[in-house]
Amino acid sequence: MDYRWILFDADDTLFHFDAYQGLRRMFAVHAVNFGADDYARYQEINKPLWVAYQEGRIGATELQTTRFDHWSRRLGVPAAALNEGFLHAMADICTLLPDARALLDALAGRARLGLVTNGFTALQTARLERTGLLGRFDPVVISEQVGVAKPDPRIFDHALERMGHPPRGRVLMVGDNPHSDILGGLRAGLDTCWLNIHGHPAPDGIEPHHEVPSLASLHQLLLG
Numbered sequence: 001m002d003y004r005w006i007l008f009d010a011d012d013t014l015f016h017f018d019a020y021q022g023l024r025r026m027f028a029v030h031a032v033n034f035g036a037d038d039y040a041r042y043q044e045i046n047k048p049l050w051v052a053y054q055e056g057r058i059g060a061t062e063l064q065t066t067r068f069d070h071w072s073r074r075l076g077v078p079a080a081a082l083n084e085g086f087l088h089a090m091a092d093i094c095t096l097l098p099d100a101r102a103l104l105d106a107l108a109g110r111a112r113l114g115l116v117t118n119g120f121t122a123l124q125t126a127r128l129e130r131t132g133l134l135g136r137f138d139p140v141v142i143s144e145q146v147g148v149a150k151p152d153p154r155i156f157d158h159a160l161e162r163m164g165h166p167p168r169g170r171v172l173m174v175g176d177n178p179h180s181d182i183l184g185g186l187r188a189g190l191d192t193c194w195l196n197i198h199g200h201p202a203p204d205g206i207e208p209h210h211e212v213p214s215l216a217s218l219h220q221l222l223l224g
């Protein structure tokens with residue numbers, strides 16, 4: 001393996017991110033039976049907010065509260081409190097993707113590992129603790145803390161500084177989202193690997209160095 005460093009995305013790359021179950025769990029506390037239609041409406045608001053966040057047009061706090069504005073008014077509960085409850089619920093239901101632990105175990109001692117996530121500090125830290133992975137990644141780079149999100153290359157500049165400026169071609173960025181993980185890695189001059197579990201076509205103009213359908217395939221690619 002030629003890579004000295006492997007940088008992983010977190011959500012849907014190492015961790016399951018089942019937002020529907022997290023929302024159901026959070027809303028149950030407020031006596032709301034959150035259903036599939038509610039989830040569809042939530043995503044109509046949430047998804048464009050994530051695009052705006054990735055493009056640097058809004059900040060993390062605006063994203064986290066605006067997506068719950070409707071429910072805040074309806075329930076008389078502050079949006080920030082609903083968001084906090086949601087992040088707690090997501091930490092509670094957190095599980096690793098199949099083969100994630102085996103891959104990380106196999107990479108130990110063979111490459112340095114970092115995490116670069118467009119997530120929120122409280123949730124990412126809680127999940128790393130609960131899965132016993134907190135000590136595995138250094139640095140852990142969280143967009144909410146850095147102030148810019150993938151695909152902005154400045155979040156990778158920040159990571160590379162904390163890594164001691166290794167040669168960029170010896171760093172592999174692995175992630176499931178071509179628009180943030182792969183485009184961001186390419187802009188930063190890193191090698192990239194797209195974890196494309198659903199077999200989607202690559203978006204125009206975004207060409208990863210590697211593409212794998214599973215973490216087991218990545219394991220094979222890196223360690224043969």
Ligand SMILES: [Mg+2]
Nearest residue numbers: 009011012176
């Ligand atoms: Mg992801």
